[in-house]
Amino acid sequence: MKRTEIAIIGAGPAGLSCAVEAARAGAKVTLLDENLKPGGQLFKQIHKFFGSREHQAGTRGFRIGEQLLKETEELGVEVLLNAAVYGIYEDKTLAYIKDGKDYALQADRIVIAAGASENALAFPGCTLPGVMGAGAAQTMINVHRVLPGKKILMVGSGNVGLIVSYQLMQAGADVVALIEAAPQIGGYGVHAAKIRRAGVPVYVSTTIKEVIGEEAVERVVITSLDEKWQPVPGTERTLEADTVCLAVGLSPLTELAWMAGCEFTFIPPLGGHVPIHDENMETTLPGIYVAGDITGVEEASSAMEEGRLAGVASAESLGYYDEETAKALKDEIWQRLNSLRTGPFGEGRFKAKIRQLQARRQLA
Amino acid sequence: MRIKHHPILDDDSRKCNASIIVDGKKVPAIEGEPIAAALLAAGIRKIRETSKYHKPRGIFCAIGRCTDCVMIVDGVPNVRTCVTPVRDGMVVRTQKGLGEWGEKP
Amino acid sequence: MMEKKGVLYQGFPSMEELEKSPGVPSKDRIRKGPVACIECVQEIPCNPCEEACPYGAIKVGKPITNLPVLDQDKCIGCGNCIAACPGLAIFVVNGAREKAQISFPYEYHPLPKRGDTVDCVDRSGKVVTSGRVLRVVKAPNYDHTAVITVEVDQAYIDVVRSIKRLEGSDDE
Numbered sequence: 001m002k003r004t005e006i007a008i009i010g011a012g013p014a015g016l017s018c019a020v021e022a023a024r025a026g027a028k029v030t031l032l033d034e035n036l037k038p039g040g041q042l043f044k045q046i047h048k049f050f051g052s053r054e055h056q057a058g059t060r061g062f063r064i065g066e067q068l069l070k071e072t073e074e075l076g077v078e079v080l081l082n083a084a085v086y087g088i089y090e091d092k093t094l095a096y097i098k099d100g101k102d103y104a105l106q107a108d109r110i111v112i113a114a115g116a117s118e119n120a121l122a123f124p125g126c127t128l129p130g131v132m133g134a135g136a137a138q139t140m141i142n143v144h145r146v147l148p149g150k151k152i153l154m155v156g157s158g159n160v161g162l163i164v165s166y167q168l169m170q171a172g173a174d175v176v177a178l179i180e181a182a183p184q185i186g187g188y189g190v191h192a193a194k195i196r197r198a199g200v201p202v203y204v205s206t207t208i209k210e211v212i213g214e215e216a217v218e219r220v221v222i223t224s225l226d227e228k229w230q231p232v233p234g235t236e237r238t239l240e241a242d243t244v245c246l247a248v249g250l251s252p253l254t255e256l257a258w259m260a261g262c263e264f265t266f267i268p269p270l271g272g273h274v275p276i277h278d279e280n281m282e283t284t285l286p287g288i289y290v291a292g293d294i295t296g297v298e299e300a301s302s303a304m305e306e307g308r309l310a311g312v313a314s315a316e317s318l319g320y321y322d323e324e325t326a327k328a329l330k331d332e333i334w335q336r337l338n339s340l341r342t343g344p345f346g347e348g349r350f351k352a353k354i355r356q357l358q359a360r361r362q363l364a
Numbered sequence: 365m366r367i368k369h370h371p372i373l374d375d376d377s378r379k380c381n382a383s384i385i386v387d388g389k390k391v392p393a394i395e396g397e398p399i400a401a402a403l404l405a406a407g408i409r410k411i412r413e414t415s416k417y418h419k420p421r422g423i424f425c426a427i428g429r430c431t432d433c434v435m436i437v438d439g440v441p442n443v444r445t446c447v448t449p450v451r452d453g454m455v456v457r458t459q460k461g462l463g464e465w466g467e468k469p
Numbered sequence: 470m471m472e473k474k475g476v477l478y479q480g481f482p483s484m485e486e487l488e489k490s491p492g493v494p495s496k497d498r499i500r501k502g503p504v505a506c507i508e509c510v511q512e513i514p515c516n517p518c519e520e521a522c523p524y525g526a527i528k529v530g531k532p533i534t535n536l537p538v539l540d541q542d543k544c545i546g547c548g549n550c551i552a553a554c555p556g557l558a559i560f561v562v563n564g565a566r567e568k569a570q571i572s573f574p575y576e577y578h579p580l581p582k583r584g585d586t587v588d589c590v591d592r593s594g595k596v597v598t599s600g601r602v603l604r605v606v607k608a609p610n611y612d613h614t615a616v617i618t619v620e621v622d623q624a625y626i627d628v629v630r631s632i633k634r635l636e637g638s639d640d641e
Contacts, residue, residue: 035428035447046372048555048612050515052533058517058553060372060612117429129409129422136426144401145376147365148423157480170577171367172637184477189511190556192480197631198577199594202480215420216409253429343512343534369637371578372613 004030004078006314007094007107009085009256012040013300014292014307015113016068021311021329023075025320030105031077032096034084038072039065040115041135042300044142046170047163054336055301062142064300088112088260092287109287109314112257113307116250116271116293121155125211134164134247141171149243153220154178155208159299161247162191168245169198176239179206179222181229188345208244209236217242250297257294261285265359269352270296278360280313280330281306289314296356298340298349305337366405382452395452399445400426400433403456411435411445415461435459481592482510484627491538492527496564499626503546503563503570507537508630509556521553548572552611561618562626569626570603572618577634580605580615588633589621596633598625 006022008015011033019031031038045061056064072079080098087095094105118133125131130149134156140148150173154165157180165175178195183205185192196202209221209231224235250271257275258264263284264273274296281289291310292303309330316326341350368376380392384402393402400423403411410420411433424432428447437443437456441463445456474483487493492507499506507518507527512534519529519537526543527550529535548561551574561572571589581587581602589600600619607615621629 036449048614050513050555052514052516053520055514057515058521058555063612117427118425120424127419127421129411129420132422132424132426136423139426140401140404140423141367142373144397144404145367145370145373145378146401146404147367148404150365169634170371172365172578185480188513188556189476189480189482190509190513190554190558192476193482193508193592194557196480197590197592197594198634199590204478216422339533340514342514342532345511345513346534369578371576371615 001093001104001106003106004028005107005318006030006109006111006311007032007105008111008113009094010040010113010115010292010294011035011038011079011081012113012115012292012303013042013065013068014115014303014310015040015111016042016065016072017304017307018111018113018291018311018314019077020068020071020075021308022315023072023077025312025315027315027318027320029077030080030107031072032080032083032085032094032105034082036082038069038079038081042068044135044138045300046142046167049301051301051340055340061300064304085256088256088288108318109289111281111289111291111307111310111314112260112275112294113290113292113303113310114253114256114294116252116297118246119249119251121208121246121248123208123210125213125217128211128213128217129215130213130217130242131211131244131246134160134245137243137245138164138167141167147171147173149217149241150174151176151241152243152245153208153222153239153241154245154247156180156247156249157182157185157187157192157202157204158247158249159187159191160250161245162187162195164245164247165195165200166191166198169195169200173243175200176241177201177203177222179208180204181207181225183227207231211244217244220244250293252294252297254294257283257290260288262288262290263363265356267296267352267355269348270356274356276356276359276363279334279357281310282313284360284363287317296349296352302337302340302349305333305340309333309337365407382450384450384452384454384456386456387458393450396449399435399437399448399450399454399456402450403445410458412459413461418460434463436463441465476510479593482508486510491536494539494541494544494562498541499562499564502565503548503561504541504544505539505546505548505550506560506562507539507550507554508558508560509537509554512536515555517553517555518550518559521550523547523549548606548616551616552608552614557614560630564623564626568620569623570618570620571626571629572604572616573631575615575617575631576613579635579637581617581632581635587619587635589619589625589629590631590633591628592630597628598622600629600632
């Protein structure tokens with residue numbers, strides 16, 4: 001059977017960063033991803049990232065991704081693409097299907113960095129062609145270079161909704177409106193300001209009532225909400241649109257962690273049921289780690305730091321770093337991670353991650 | 365519609381070097397791109413029909429997770445078109461319902 | 470239904486929020502010559518503007534969620550910070566000449582050309598006046614963020630922050 005020291009499931013920002021750190025420490029690393037290309041959602045991020053210099057602020061997401069990929073190549077990380085991991089067994093054997101064939105991989109340590117997937121929203125007409133996730137539109141325009149439509153209604157004012165609206169306009173589409181059910185905009189004001197300058201109306205306390213069309217989206221009906229989030233009769237408006245993008249949150253893709261037997265806890269701000277982990281990103285199963293959006297939905301910058309943490313910690317546990325060196329590296333990463341989780345937008349996530357760590361201590 | 369010029373990304377200089385047959389009609393495509401991308405570029409949005417009420421369905425997640433985009437490709441049903449790369453001459457059909465193995469391409 | 474003012478409700482800062490921001494220069498300073506106008510009113514962890522300024526005129530410090538503070542006397546309006554801001558929230562305004570000059574980041578295609586007459590918009594995207602394009606700067610370290618300078622009537626110096634997107638061109 002094929003063997004490796006550290007198997008990382010998912011080659012997105014968390015998985016790539018983890019692979020780089022673990023390989024740098026000297027471990028034998030195998031990185032698996034079910035897609036044909038690595039990078040996860042990182043390569044669709046054509047905007048400049050925030051943070052500080054150490055977070056690579058001011059650099060476009062996809063360039064950070066290219067740099068990470070280059071490092072994995074230079075460090076000799078084994079990358080298996082088109083390799084879907086479908087099982088994790090007690091002795092840390094992974095089962096995966098690659099190019100239609102079944103394989104097993106015996107690992108000493110496993111890092112699950114499977115990310116998260118977009119939520120859906122139910123309303124009449126939600127199944128019509130043209131209704132898609134905002135991330136789906138982003139994939140189509142930035143990775144595949146095709147427009148999914150020309151007149152877009154964006155649902156959701158978190159950073160995903162705001163950023164993808166901007167990127168849809170950069171790709172040549174028009175965003176007829178962005179609607180948000182809550183009474184205020186959820187994402188960064190600077191992202192909202194860019195789309196307002198471009199003439200996109202933003203309606204808070206507004207939701208989608210129905211989408212009309214025969215074979216695809218033709219028109220959308222939006223309605224205002226009162227303080228109890230109930231539709232206000234008589235406030236319906238019809239807008240011409242051919243596409244509806246749903247930016248209504250993400251949920252961690254936790255199947256493999258459940259299956260392996262990791263303990264979970266329920267933390268809504270992180271996206272719901274999330275695997276419990278400690279400061280080393282280790283789950284309740286010794287030798288199995290998690291990193292990135294699977295641990296709680298945040299952003300690419302925090303996914304990369306968590307990936308680095310899991311990489312250092314898993315390499316340390318195999319003896320590639322002594323305790324002192326590992327602690328110094330991990331402290332640096334924790335500092336960078338904590339500075340991302342500050343301010344009115346980051347505080348909530350900081351508190352949520354503390355709850356997750358506390359859940360681990362309670363089980364000890 | 366294909367995005368040739370983009371303010372951030374390099375110009376897309378790829379040429380349509382392949383074609384696929386979609387429900388009997390030839391559709392230009394780029395070898396290696398996802399089938400769903402070629403369909404969207406050609407303005408085709410309806411991907412399949414539901415079993416009971418024959419309602420149209422299209423792409424939802426575009427990253428191979430939701431299976432809304434499945435079609436019959438070269439006779440094989442339930443193929444996720446958003447993650448399956450185009451090969452010149454591929455035969456693609458709108459899937460009605462759950463599809464059947466051994467369907468003629 | 471009255472729309473509530475402010476960045477959380479309208480998606481762009483209100484005049485009150487801007488006046489309170491330590492990154493926005495005084496009217497006097499704007500009349501003296503080009504100066505940066507940092508319309509950053511929310512505490513998010515971000516500080517590339519501080520590093521981008523060659524004159525040390527922008528301070529964020531620690532924690533990096535601090536709002537950037539503009540030293541309007543040190544600032545000469547060089548515009549290096551405009552493309553450095555990931556939020557595209559920094560502008561340079563110059564009220565010293567007969568017409569107002571406003572420099573802003575722009576990431577759409579096609580770009581206007583020097584000398585073009587363009588529709589200029591306010592923070593809500595409404596076309597408020599016509600302007601002339603003085604400069605379009607694309608530098609490698611801007612990484613595809615162009616910086617456009619337009620000339621408009623002085624009355625619009627606190628109002629205009631971008632142009633209406635131009636119709637797409639040569640694609641088939």
